[in-house]
Amino acid sequence: MIPQFDFQCPLMSLPLAFKTDINTIPASIPYLYANQNLINKWQAKLGEKKSKPRVGLVWSGSSAYTNDSNRSISLNILGALFDLEIEFYCLQKEVKPEDEATFAESGMPSYADELTDFAETAALIQNMDLVISVDTSVAHLTGAMGKPLWVLLPYVPDFRWLLNRDDSPWYPSAKLFRQPKTGDWQSVIKTLAQSLQTHFNLIPSTDTN
Numbered sequence: 001m002i003p004q005f006d007f008q009c010p011l012m013s014l015p016l017a018f019k020t021d022i023n024t025i026p027a028s029i030p031y032l033y034a035n036q037n038l039i040n041k042w043q044a045k046l047g048e049k050k051s052k053p054r055v056g057l058v059w060s061g062s063s064a065y066t067n068d069s070n071r072s073i074s075l076n077i078l079g080a081l082f083d084l085e086i087e088f089y090c091l092q093k094e095v096k097p098e099d100e101a102t103f104a105e106s107g108m109p110s111y112a113d114e115l116t117d118f119a120e121t122a123a124l125i126q127n128m129d130l131v132i133s134v135d136t137s138v139a140h141l142t143g144a145m146g147k148p149l150w151v152l153l154p155y156v157p158d159f160r161w162l163l164n165r166d167d168s169p170w171y172p173s174a175k176l177f178r179q180p181k182t183g184d185w186q187s188v189i190k191t192l193a194q195s196l197q198t199h200f201n202l203i204p205s206t207d208t209n
Contacts, residue, residue, distance in 0.1 A: 056130070061092070
């Protein structure tokens with residue numbers, strides 16, 4: 001039974017009710033935290049010492065999502081990334097049949113059976129130096145945790161990512177990589193590879209400023 005109430009407001013209408021604008025979006029991060037025991041468990045699994053940067057990767061979402069073809073990327077398009085001196089870790093549970101061969105060749109470990117809930121995923125994220133994700137729940141979880149996050153966006157993204165900017169007022173730790181035109185993931189991945197090289201000092205930066 002629904003209790004008596006004086007007012008009712010749908011969740012997605014709360015920003016309107018609060019008169020939230022682009023400058024007053026509540027974005028004090030982190031506001032989600034991983035369990036320390038789970039963090040320690042994943043650290044032991046990955047190894048406390050590392051020789052390369054650890055980057056969590058989510059290239060596709062659930063195929064049950066109606067707009068999945070717009071947001072997800074075929075893993076073979078990301079092939080150039082695996083030539084970099086980076087250890088990539090799969091943070092998604094589902095590897096689609098068309099990606100299975102490329103996934104096997106990539107050498108990325110899969111923890112699909114162990115990522116049983118968001119608490120486990122958050123603990124694995126906490127052990128990453130960076131998370132790269134298409135527009136999935138993992139991106140939002142990473143942003144809420146305040147971890148470094150790079151989001152790969154289609155030309156027409158979800159409204160929360162806005163337009164014509166490479167940052168997010170929702171997640172100050174996020175950097176956005178947008179398609180320059182519909183379906184053009186190749187340009188996104190080329191820019192992404194160059195940014196990874198610079199971010200992790202894998203090649204000297206060409207910035208002379």
